[in-house]
Amino acid sequence: xxxxxxxxxxxxxxxxxxxxxxxxxxxxxxxxxxxxxxxxxxxxxxxxxxxxxxxxxxxxxxxxxxxxxxxxxxxxxxxxxxxxxxxxxxxxxxxxxxxxxxxxxxxxxxxxxxxxxxxxxxxxxxxxxxxxxxxxxxxxxxxxxxxxxxxxxxxxxxxxxxxxxxxxxxxxxxxxxxxxxxxxxxxxxxxxxxxxxxxxxxxxxxxxxxxxxxxxxxxxxxxxxxxxxxxxxxxxxxxxxxxxxxxxxxxxxxxxxxxxxxxxxxxxxxxxxxxxxxxxxxxxxxxxxxxxxxxxxxxxxxxxxxxxxxxxxxxxxxxxxxxxxx
Amino acid sequence: xxxxxxxxxxxxxxxxxxxxxxxxxxxxxxxxxxxxxxxxxxxxxxxxxxxxxxxxxxxxxxxxxxxxxxxxxxxxxxxxxxxxxxxxxxxxxxxxxxxxxxxxxxxxxxxxxxxxxxxxxxxxxxxxxxxxxxxxxxxxxxxxxxxxxxxxxxxxxxxxxxxxxxxxxxxxxxxxxxxxxxxxxxxxxxxxxxxxxxxxxxxxxxxxxxxxxxxxxxxxxxxxxxxxxxxxxxxxxxxxxxxxxxxxxxxxxxxxxxxxxxxxxxxxxxxxxxxxxxxxxxxxxxxxxxxxxxxxxx
Numbered sequence: 067x068x069x070x071x072x073x074x075x076x077x078x079x080x081x082x083x084x085x086x087x088x089x090x091x092x093x094x095x096x097x098x099x100x101x102x103x104x105x106x107x108x109x110x111x112x113x114x115x116x117x118x119x120x121x122x123x124x125x126x127x128x129x130x131x132x133x134x135x136x137x138x139x140x141x142x143x144x145x146x147x148x149x150x151x152x153x154x155x156x157x158x159x160x161x162x163x164x165x166x167x168x169x170x171x172x173x174x175x176x177x178x179x180x181x182x183x184x185x186x187x188x189x190x191x192x193x194x195x196x197x198x199x200x201x202x203x204x205x206x207x208x209x210x211x212x213x214x215x216x217x218x219x220x221x222x223x224x225x226x227x228x229x230x231x232x233x234x235x236x237x238x239x240x241x242x243x244x245x246x247x248x249x250x251x252x253x254x255x256x257x258x259x260x261x262x263x264x265x266x267x268x269x270x271x272x273x274x275x276x277x278x279x280x281x282x283x284x285x286x287x288x289x290x291x292x293x294x295x296x297x298x299x300x301x302x303x304x305x306x307x308x309x310x311x312x313x314x315x316x317x318x319x320x321x322x323x324x325x326x327x328x329x330x331x332x333x334x335x336x337x338x339x340x341x342x343x344x345x346x347x348x349x350x351x352x353x354x355x356x357x358x359x360x361x362x363x364x365x366x367x368x369x370x371x372x373x374x375x376x377x378x379x380x381x382x383x384x385x386x387x388x389x390x391x392x
Numbered sequence: 393x394x395x396x397x398x399x400x401x402x403x404x405x406x407x408x409x410x411x412x413x414x415x416x417x418x419x420x421x422x423x424x425x426x427x428x429x430x431x432x433x434x435x436x437x438x439x440x441x442x443x444x445x446x447x448x449x450x451x452x453x454x455x456x457x458x459x460x461x462x463x464x465x466x467x468x469x470x471x472x473x474x475x476x477x478x479x480x481x482x483x484x485x486x487x488x489x490x491x492x493x494x495x496x497x498x499x500x501x502x503x504x505x506x507x508x509x510x511x512x513x514x515x516x517x518x519x520x521x522x523x524x525x526x527x528x529x530x531x532x533x534x535x536x537x538x539x540x541x542x543x544x545x546x547x548x549x550x551x552x553x554x555x556x557x558x559x560x561x562x563x564x565x566x567x568x569x570x571x572x573x574x575x576x577x578x579x580x581x582x583x584x585x586x587x588x589x590x591x592x593x594x595x596x597x598x599x600x601x602x603x604x605x606x607x608x609x610x611x612x613x614x615x616x617x618x619x620x621x622x623x624x625x626x627x628x629x630x631x632x633x634x635x636x637x638x639x640x641x642x643x644x645x646x647x648x649x650x651x652x653x654x655x656x657x658x659x660x661x662x663x664x665x666x667x668x669x670x671x672x673x674x675x676x677x678x679x680x681x682x683x684x685x686x687x688x689x690x
Contacts, residue, residue: 106514109513109514109515110515110516111515112509112513112515112592113509113513113514113515113516113517113518114509114515114517116505116506116508116509116513116592116596117505117506117509117510117521119501119502119505119506120502120503120505120506120562120567121506121521123498123502123558123561123562124525124528124562124564126558127540127543127558127559127561127562128528128531128536128559128562129528130539130543131536131539131540131543131559132531132535132536132539134539134542134543135535135536135538135539138538138539138542143542191432192429192432195425195428195429195432196429198422198425200422200425200426200429204675205433206429206433207675207679208671208672208675209432209433209436209437210432210433210436211671211679212436212440212668212671213436213439214617215617215621215664215667215668215671216621216664216667217620217621217623217638217639217642217663217664218621218623218639219623219638219639219640219642219643219646219660219663220639220642220660220663220664222646223443223642223646223656223657223659223660224439224440224442224443224657224660225439227442227443227446227653227656227657228439228442232457233454233455233456233457233459233653235438235442235459238459267436267439272682272686275679275682275683275686276683276686276687278683279683299421314687317687318687321687324532327532328532328533328534330534330623330624331623331624335643335646349534349624352534352537352538353537353624353628356537356538356541357541357628362538362542365538366538366539369534369535369536369537369538370535372532372534372535373531373532373535376530376532376535377530380530
């Protein structure tokens, strides 16, 4: 049974015995009606006691700031302490008419669109290559995955240096094969692509690992049957591997979209949003209106507009995955 | 070349061990796969290599218009010495280490406790609690930075390690990873303890936790890597040079070093080193951990 489960399920069942989940269900059903009243109240106390530590952090550092942010977005609050009074939806009205807000939102969406495809496709190619059974498995995993372990600041330092217009490795390589130099981080038309390349290098290893785990869970019988029917390697990849990976691909794409929408670190560190705002993502705009412009209320309002976008994407994700599993 | 990409899926994909079994014979197709994989690996290792070479150059060689993999005046560790002398890298590494360790420890404890309750105890309001925690998975951290900053100022925690640690211990997705694992542990194992009159807490500590080591390790790895590399929130919450974490500290010296490329690369490499070393030693566990928790989101 574990051979057909996803990587997720399989890991979850480690250390368990075959057939135990069926057992558990019948067991649960059998014990419920017999439960005494005192047992029930003890369960109530125990349940909430076990949940209490998590709930305390959850309420103080997640729920409270979420609600307080909503309240702030309806005030004129600023870091200088002026004007704490409620001003209704004025911040939202202002944000919706703010061309800088729309531009930063557009940059975030643009990055999400152009980064998601390579981050999924390159990960798939890497996993397919490694999964063939190359020697020195650890070497490939190390090379492709190691960058994921770096902090964004390290990645930005590496790539700012490689993108250096005069002294950088990349431009020198281009010149040596007769191509013109590129102003990677200073050309408004190129800068976002430079960010995408750095991001691809940094995080593709994560998707690669997820794909690799999923590929190793495809049952061998599928391939054996196809081999007997005379299907070649290419054919097997497209008619067995890819369809078997479909649920994984859906999950990876959706997680990648949600991750890309939160882009901030590498842009802030490599271009500071420039040149001329060409790469500034919406999270940086939230950061700047709040901490450089001191307009906390306005900044909170933009946060909630951004939140609305994330919720919309998540709802779409929910319906897509539910339809798939139904 | 590409037509041979999956030369041997029939025998090699089912189990990790199978790949070793078939790895020996070198056909043209396998050679092509190897070549493409090697090309990608080289591309992926170049930034590391170039940073390393640069870090071991003199500043003059590093800034020379004609680039070199072997510097004209030889390799030197000057940049590292300089970074150690006037930088705060060891201090920031320590800050990153203990804040990330604290975040991981607190996350594990509170998440395992609530996950056990959700998995095993029938209490009033459980369903509502479950829905609320699931729903909270979609809250993106950047949305919280403004109110959280304000809250930390009010609590007088801004510019302390508490500001870094406390908001990072809530991982709803990990609660569900743990709950799913607990659901698979046979109840029979606990029933014997119940007969003996053991309390819930004792069962949790002595029966459930020891069986859950693999998943606890996976969650710990995921949370630790995230905390170690987190930038946005620690960047906002701290300003005092003595409590900065490594990623944030690095951002502050980037501008200080400016065009001193060797020192820039030396500090970046020193910042990268700890997790890369840990990865070299615990590669199997880390890969398994990421593959287990990765699809859960966050």
